[in-house]
Amino acid sequence: MTETVHLALVPRDGLFCKDGRGWFTSALNRGHALDWPWPQTVLGALRTAWGRAEEARRGHALQPDEWSNQSAAVTLGPTLALRRPYGAAWAPNHRMWPTPADARWIPKQKLVSRLEPVPSDVPTLGRDDDDAREALWRPQLDDKQKPEPPPAWLSDEDFIDWLAGRPISVRRDRVRLVKRVQTHVTIDPATYTAVDRQLYSHDVVETIDRTTEWAIGAEVTAPSGSPRWATIGADARLAAVEPLPREVFAPPKDLLEAFRSGSRGLRIIVITPAWFRRGWLPNGLQRDDETRTYRGRLRGLEVDLVLRAAFVPRPFEVSGWAVKDGAAKRSDRLVPPGAVYFFERADGGVFTDADARALWLAQLGSRPSQGCGRIVPGVWTPARRNS
Numbered sequence: 001m002t003e004t005v006h007l008a009l010v011p012r013d014g015l016f017c018k019d020g021r022g023w024f025t026s027a028l029n030r031g032h033a034l035d036w037p038w039p040q041t042v043l044g045a046l047r048t049a050w051g052r053a054e055e056a057r058r059g060h061a062l063q064p065d066e067w068s069n070q071s072a073a074v075t076l077g078p079t080l081a082l083r084r085p086y087g088a089a090w091a092p093n094h095r096m097w098p099t100p101a102d103a104r105w106i107p108k109q110k111l112v113s114r115l116e117p118v119p120s121d122v123p124t125l126g127r128d129d130d131d132a133r134e135a136l137w138r139p140q141l142d143d144k145q146k147p148e149p150p151p152a153w154l155s156d157e158d159f160i161d162w163l164a165g166r167p168i169s170v171r172r173d174r175v176r177l178v179k180r181v182q183t184h185v186t187i188d189p190a191t192y193t194a195v196d197r198q199l200y201s202h203d204v205v206e207t208i209d210r211t212t213e214w215a216i217g218a219e220v221t222a223p224s225g226s227p228r229w230a231t232i233g234a235d236a237r238l239a240a241v242e243p244l245p246r247e248v249f250a251p252p253k254d255l256l257e258a259f260r261s262g263s264r265g266l267r268i269i270v271i272t273p274a275w276f277r278r279g280w281l282p283n284g285l286q287r288d289d290e291t292r293t294y295r296g297r298l299r300g301l302e303v304d305l306v307l308r309a310a311f312v313p314r315p316f317e318v319s320g321w322a323v324k325d326g327a328a329k330r331s332d333r334l335v336p337p338g339a340v341y342f343f344e345r346a347d348g349g350v351f352t353d354a355d356a357r358a359l360w361l362a363q364l365g366s367r368p369s370q371g372c373g374r375i376v377p378g379v380w381t382p383a384r385r386n387s
Helices: 037-056 064-071 154-162 251-261 353-359
Strands: 001-011 075-085 095-098 117-118 138-140 153-155 178-190 191-207 212-223 229-232 235-245 265-272 285-288 295-297 303-312 317-318 330-335 340-345 374-380
Touching: 001 037, 001 229, 037 064, 037 212, 037 229, 075 229, 075 374, 095 117, 095 154, 117 303, 138 153, 138 303, 153 154, 154 251, 154 374, 251 374, 353 374
Parallel strands: none
Antiparallel strands: 001 212, 001 235, 075 095, 075 212, 095 153, 117 138, 178 191, 229 235, 265 340, 265 374, 285 295, 295 303, 303 340, 317 330
């Protein structure tokens, strides 16, 4: 019997989730860490925690085949980044969100600039003749200054304001995760000296500072009984497992209110890496020959949609290791968090608060049980001409 629970994995000694590069592939001569764990890494940590609990219950170790069978019952829903002051109980305002690709930080401006897609006749340098892709709207730049690098994270307040179409201020005190370098050496027990070629270094992402701590929020479906501890990442760093209130995963009232009067357009922001069969194009959308557009439906909405624009950063290359034989899995290219898709209804109607509720933390694309492709909605007012 399984149940759905909401948990916070609170790392106690930082995180080291190695990226796809080798150990000695750069001038820095060290292993490099991801800025934040992929959902697959979180799922692996949770399956390991439940598997160890099962071993303790049975009184013996599980074989690889048993691990696969037992862990299949543990599936992952949406995951969130969380950050709270010490001693505070987890609450929705502790959520941290990836910065959307339609937000620009312009030097000397007090407000974050919003990239708005508009119709364009300028062709791209695509390698095929897909006129539906060529017909997608492009961003209009009102300010020609070179933007500053955006922050990796937005607070819950700023992110919800951005989704609701309200302006947000440029904050100079950016929230960020700090990396440090940790060095390891292997000691020969016979000579008590370092083993040749066993001195190596890698990044560690610090999740604790003087006033706050980070955590990974997860909605998990698993056999009854939550573990108290889990290990995460390449060197199995310890994380406490705490219960989360369900409200952390609920849609914000301010966002639903922004949709209540109806929005002519819809923005979809990807918050966990998404796997689509056609690369950047979400599953469920197909090219319509008559209108030269991408059309289709998203899971949760029973209306036909027209894709007007897509702001998609460079893809993530994701791989891993098989539990059964330890072999490397194939590498896949995933749409990164922060990607933004712009839609209109094919029938010309508006999007309501019911649509926003249905799309909040909904799943888009393949691998739904691995935490991939979680999205949130935002309002959008489509433009009709270049200005």
